[in-house]
Amino acid sequence: MRRKWFLFFFRRSVSQRKGRVAIASAAVTLAVAVVTAMIGVTFGIREKLGTELKSYGANIIVSSDKGEGFDPSLTDRIRSIAEVEDVTGQVLGTVIINRQQLEVIGMDRGRAKEMGWRLTGRWPEKENEVIAGISLKAALNLKEGTAVSVSKDDNTREFIVSGFIEKGGTEDMAVIMSLKQAWSMYSGEGRLHTLLVRGRTGMIEQAAAKIRELLPDAEIKTVRQVAMAEEALLGKIQMLMLLVTIVVLTATSISVASTMGANVLERREEIGLMKALGASRSGISIFYLAESVLVGLSGGAAGLLVGAAAAQAVSKGAFNSYIGMPVYLPFISMIMGIAVALVSSWFPVQNAMKYDPAVILRGE
Amino acid sequence: MPFIELKNVIKEYRNTHALRGIDISIEKGQWLNLVGPSGSGKSTLLNIIGCLDSPTSGGIVIDGADISSFSEDEMAVFRREKTGFIFQQSHLIPYLSAVENVMLSQYFHSMADEKEAMEALTRVGLGHRLHHRPSQLSGGEQQRVCIARALINSPQILLADEPTGNLDRENTKNILELVKRLHEEEHFTIILVTHDPFVAQWGQRVLTMEDGRIKCDEFLCRL
Numbered sequence: 001m002r003r004k005w006f007l008f009f010f011r012r013s014v015s016q017r018k019g020r021v022a023i024a025s026a027a028v029t030l031a032v033a034v035v036t037a038m039i040g041v042t043f044g045i046r047e048k049l050g051t052e053l054k055s056y057g058a059n060i061i062v063s064s065d066k067g068e069g070f071d072p073s074l075t076d077r078i079r080s081i082a083e084v085e086d087v088t089g090q091v092l093g094t095v096i097i098n099r100q101q102l103e104v105i106g107m108d109r110g111r112a113k114e115m116g117w118r119l120t121g122r123w124p125e126k127e128n129e130v131i132a133g134i135s136l137k138a139a140l141n142l143k144e145g146t147a148v149s150v151s152k153d154d155n156t157r158e159f160i161v162s163g164f165i166e167k168g169g170t171e172d173m174a175v176i177m178s179l180k181q182a183w184s185m186y187s188g189e190g191r192l193h194t195l196l197v198r199g200r201t202g203m204i205e206q207a208a209a210k211i212r213e214l215l216p217d218a219e220i221k222t223v224r225q226v227a228m229a230e231e232a233l234l235g236k237i238q239m240l241m242l243l244v245t246i247v248v249l250t251a252t253s254i255s256v257a258s259t260m261g262a263n264v265l266e267r268r269e270e271i272g273l274m275k276a277l278g279a280s281r282s283g284i285s286i287f288y289l290a291e292s293v294l295v296g297l298s299g300g301a302a303g304l305l306v307g308a309a310a311a312q313a314v315s316k317g318a319f320n321s322y323i324g325m326p327v328y329l330p331f332i333s334m335i336m337g338i339a340v341a342l343v344s345s346w347f348p349v350q351n352a353m354k355y356d357p358a359v360i361l362r363g364e
Numbered sequence: 365m366p367f368i369e370l371k372n373v374i375k376e377y378r379n380t381h382a383l384r385g386i387d388i389s390i391e392k393g394q395w396l397n398l399v400g401p402s403g404s405g406k407s408t409l410l411n412i413i414g415c416l417d418s419p420t421s422g423g424i425v426i427d428g429a430d431i432s433s434f435s436e437d438e439m440a441v442f443r444r445e446k447t448g449f450i451f452q453q454s455h456l457i458p459y460l461s462a463v464e465n466v467m468l469s470q471y472f473h474s475m476a477d478e479k480e481a482m483e484a485l486t487r488v489g490l491g492h493r494l495h496h497r498p499s500q501l502s503g504g505e506q507q508r509v510c511i512a513r514a515l516i517n518s519p520q521i522l523l524a525d526e527p528t529g530n531l532d533r534e535n536t537k538n539i540l541e542l543v544k545r546l547h548e549e550e551h552f553t554i555i556l557v558t559h560d561p562f563v564a565q566w567g568q569r570v571l572t573m574e575d576g577r578i579k580c581d582e583f584l585c586r587l
Contacts (some may be wrong), residue, residue, distance in 0.1 A: 008476075013457055015459070277472045
């Protein structure tokens, strides 16, 4: 019942100050939109960057020192002990195609799709299909569906090229085939020449150390350049995001605080009257703080929509695709909106509670 | 034992002595008018008795409670439970109707009750203006709403600071007659500040103040 009357007087109060509430909400909307867009884009960049960097390969490369290769089950063992994002194995070798010695990479077909390579044509589906690097297409005058004869020593097999990949590295001059196909070309069936490990950002050295413990005879290299570039870039993006967030939230807080300050000043007489009627500090404060919560909720919701739309627009421009927003983003945006509005109005409201009703009601 | 008792009450604002040692006793149900020139300390005294302000020193006992050492929260509770205020300016909330302004006082006291608020306004002669906003009411009508708002929670003390200061003679008389009628019916104590000799005649006692002191304390035969 008391809540009903609180809401009644609150509604009346807010409806009288639609303009001020709208201005404060607009300020919160702006802040939440910018920060939401920043989080969305950063999250998206991280995701996209991860995909892009994956196309440059792993950040830990494990090769067999004695040339004996690794058992494929090692990939699962490394994944469990080193807590890494991904482990895959490759068979590397050379073959003869059209009398030219070319590199062949045998890898899991599913993994190949996840590498983020640009593909022309389609991924191999049949047992005799392979993909070729884009540079081979011109060098060997290949087309989608062209049959190529691949030889290793006395072993010659025929494969159909289903598509071409473009990475900008040595893979562009290689034939990429499945592990099964590669093993069929080589005598060392069932062994992997190289293990490609993708360690978590910031945990690469620790993961390498754990792998070293597991495989003391293997040659383990961290791709420091890739790893460091990735970490440095993400770090810079996060720092930029933090700085922009601080600047925007500070500017918004000042704006909301001045709006609320003006609002409270305008209502000095009302506050004095409430005090004379015996209202407690908390009883009066709750009216103003509820107004701030309303500003925060409306600004947070509007900011979330605007920010998410802006993040998608940025992603579309930068990556030519939309990004997936983190599921916690709506929660963060709403909390941020309410927090900015509450913190900004806290001091003006507390200041108003110090008004001397006797002085105000005398009209001084 | 007097209902209100002040002993050597002093109020200082920086270098200004608003009250210079006030000693008075007020019986329950008495109508006391405080008169005196501007700056004599009458409004300060009213505010201190109404717990809107606290004294620099001195003792104030009201209904057995020593209010001179009350905290801010205790003062708020005292105002809520024991007092009703009427000011020179009506101080009605402009976006609330007459009945809603009265209900706001109920809300801060305990529970808003529209029916009770409407009855209170009817008692002060505003049964036909219940849903009018303050801007749609005359000065006299606004003061009537203030009286209804001040008395809706059945306070023991009605504190009025120049309640007719903005009204013409006819409206002043009407308001004072209304207050007199309600006083006779409900027997609350009235402390009323005025500088108008016409208003000062209404009531049972007149306390004349000058320069923060009581200059004259006289009981009237009227009423």
